[in-house]
Amino acid sequence: MGIVTGTQKPRTEAAPSAPGEHVALKLDRVGKRFGSTVAVRDVELDVETGTFLTILGPSGSGKTTLLRMIAGFLPVTDGAIWLAGRDVSSVPPGKRGIGMVFQNYALFPHMTVLENVAYGLTVRRWNKARRVTRAREVLSTVGLEGFEERFPRQLSGGQQQRVALARALAFEPTMLLMDEPLGALDRELRVRMAGELRRLHEELGNTVLYVTHDREEAMTLSDRIAVMREARLESVGSPQELYARPDTAFVASFFGGHNLIEAEAISRAGATATVRCLGQVLEVACSPRLRSGDDMVLAVPGDGIDLVEPGASGRQAVPALVHSAVYMGSQIQVNCDVEGRSPLRLRVDMPGGRSVPPPVGSRVEVILRASAATAVPGVAGEAQIAQEEDW
Amino acid sequence: MSSGRLRAHAPWEMAVYGLEKALKAFVIVFLLLPAVLVIVLSFSNDSNLAFPPTTWGLGQYEALFNSDYWIGAVGMSFVISVPTALLCAVVGVPAALALERSRIRGKGPLWALGVAPLVLPGVAYAVALYTFYIDARLIGTIPGVVLAQSMLAMPFVIIIVAAGLRRIPRELELVAMSLGASTMRATWGITLRLLAPSIAASTLLAFMVTFDEAVLVTFLGGGEIITLPKATYDSVRDGLDPVITAIASLLMLFTGALMLLTTRLRGDGEQPWGS
Numbered sequence: 001m002g003i004v005t006g007t008q009k010p011r012t013e014a015a016p017s018a019p020g021e022h023v024a025l026k027l028d029r030v031g032k033r034f035g036s037t038v039a040v041r042d043v044e045l046d047v048e049t050g051t052f053l054t055i056l057g058p059s060g061s062g063k064t065t066l067l068r069m070i071a072g073f074l075p076v077t078d079g080a081i082w083l084a085g086r087d088v089s090s091v092p093p094g095k096r097g098i099g100m101v102f103q104n105y106a107l108f109p110h111m112t113v114l115e116n117v118a119y120g121l122t123v124r125r126w127n128k129a130r131r132v133t134r135a136r137e138v139l140s141t142v143g144l145e146g147f148e149e150r151f152p153r154q155l156s157g158g159q160q161q162r163v164a165l166a167r168a169l170a171f172e173p174t175m176l177l178m179d180e181p182l183g184a185l186d187r188e189l190r191v192r193m194a195g196e197l198r199r200l201h202e203e204l205g206n207t208v209l210y211v212t213h214d215r216e217e218a219m220t221l222s223d224r225i226a227v228m229r230e231a232r233l234e235s236v237g238s239p240q241e242l243y244a245r246p247d248t249a250f251v252a253s254f255f256g257g258h259n260l261i262e263a264e265a266i267s268r269a270g271a272t273a274t275v276r277c278l279g280q281v282l283e284v285a286c287s288p289r290l291r292s293g294d295d296m297v298l299a300v301p302g303d304g305i306d307l308v309e310p311g312a313s314g315r316q317a318v319p320a321l322v323h324s325a326v327y328m329g330s331q332i333q334v335n336c337d338v339e340g341r342s343p344l345r346l347r348v349d350m351p352g353g354r355s356v357p358p359p360v361g362s363r364v365e366v367i368l369r370a371s372a373a374t375a376v377p378g379v380a381g382e383a384q385i386a387q388e389e390d391w
Numbered sequence: 392m393s394s395g396r397l398r399a400h401a402p403w404e405m406a407v408y409g410l411e412k413a414l415k416a417f418v419i420v421f422l423l424l425p426a427v428l429v430i431v432l433s434f435s436n437d438s439n440l441a442f443p444p445t446t447w448g449l450g451q452y453e454a455l456f457n458s459d460y461w462i463g464a465v466g467m468s469f470v471i472s473v474p475t476a477l478l479c480a481v482v483g484v485p486a487a488l489a490l491e492r493s494r495i496r497g498k499g500p501l502w503a504l505g506v507a508p509l510v511l512p513g514v515a516y517a518v519a520l521y522t523f524y525i526d527a528r529l530i531g532t533i534p535g536v537v538l539a540q541s542m543l544a545m546p547f548v549i550i551i552v553a554a555g556l557r558r559i560p561r562e563l564e565l566v567a568m569s570l571g572a573s574t575m576r577a578t579w580g581i582t583l584r585l586l587a588p589s590i591a592a593s594t595l596l597a598f599m600v601t602f603d604e605a606v607l608v609t610f611l612g613g614g615e616i617i618t619l620p621k622a623t624y625d626s627v628r629d630g631l632d633p634v635i636t637a638i639a640s641l642l643m644l645f646t647g648a649l650m651l652l653t654t655r656l657r658g659d660g661e662q663p664w665g666s
Binding site: 071072073092094095096098099100102104106108110120123124164167168171177 | 560562563565566567568569570571572573574576581584585
């Protein structure tokens, strides 16, 4: 089902030591300290040319600081940043060849749309005719022909964001950096703009580094996602990898929205483990990050749990009470409390359509599907909090 | 849905409306009426101030423009106010930039220091400066008065420019830099360009504040520096010369026009891109 592009690598592979031609951006143990507080710690990341990579993390996780260091607005205090095979750690922003798009658009209010888009070319001393031709060309790429002589304040939010995008693309940067570019738009427009960003990326084949705290945006846009947590890079992978096989409890909860259930290891053989969870014995996939002796939880997506009538299944069922059930069209989201294990509340995504949500307060049985579950390192409570804060 | 009938006004609401009307009347009578009265009187040809005038004409204005004393005072006012306003801009704009945009330590105390003259009692400040100026031999000198006036007018520049800066997103400069502009070019071409209306408005205001100021000039001018407000004050003390009605009228017209210009500039500052 997944789109597998040739540029993707398995995330378990070690980072290559020398950045080659195909690596657009290489972060080599990058860190940032403000006095005694550490905003970014030891980030190692390779972004290959032509990849759309999203840095996803809750607010305060250090993702914006990281982006600003890559753009050159903040100096790194540790490590090095390589762009297209060149160490740019002490190169000023204007010489890095990076196009930047901010959440608040940051259009120059005293310039027309055309002047805004051509600014990077004016600074580079292109002659007027070339400037105008190129600016018009980029404006048509983002679908804004005929708006050249308008001023930013005469445009809607979505149009302003397109101008910002055109301005960042006009000088053909080696890389595009976007800091929550859709954050200020309303939901419907956000979804439409996300679709357009993706289309544009596929059309231009450029390297994009995108920062957001919105997991849906990350999921729909990205080739690869780097999840940040508390100044560190928690995990990197394709959306499919991170959703189906999260490697830590935080990734499972924050990115996948998975249930985290306490479990106990019985035995382990390479990538699979036998665990006891809610009284059931399950053979599940095992995160390579899980070391013996670590705290372990079982990450189960909402669609990896089945709800059945009491008594309809065999011994493997776990009794639960329906706490709430919301019909959402294609699916029904049910929250149910596992009996005798409070406060364990599970989120179950039942198929929607013509199905009727189970009545609140009714007794059901839940069945964990072993094939959907992953044993990951972490503690149930801690990651759950991160999820509630940022969802 | 509910009954569509309009709610009757409660008695206390009526009282508030009444109070508002009384306040408006008060403002008109005590603030505007004297001003109007002065303008009316300036067109009187009587040799002493009396209302209503018995003869009308432009006599006061003629006397004003034929008097070396008054013309000299106007000239001196400009000699003091223009350098003061420029000095305030040259020092105040970078100060506001530093207070708003830099990462210097102790911004709170620095800010307080910058705007302190606004709340300082003018006479206390003048007396303090007087003793200091005697030792520094600055009494009665133009640089001395300009320096003292700049201290008083500086807060207006700092406050207005800082407020203008707060309306300009920092990202504009960052974007310009990412597009290849040098720090210099980003600051001058973007931030200061967008700040220009605020800078102009604040400089005008500093000029106006100085132009109207009489206390400092009286203390530090040493009798040689006679600006328009000082001359007006002296003339009232020595006996009522009806010429001051003409001076007052022109002064009101002048500062009123400047005030309008300032608000226009600041209004534009919110949308410097015009239409």
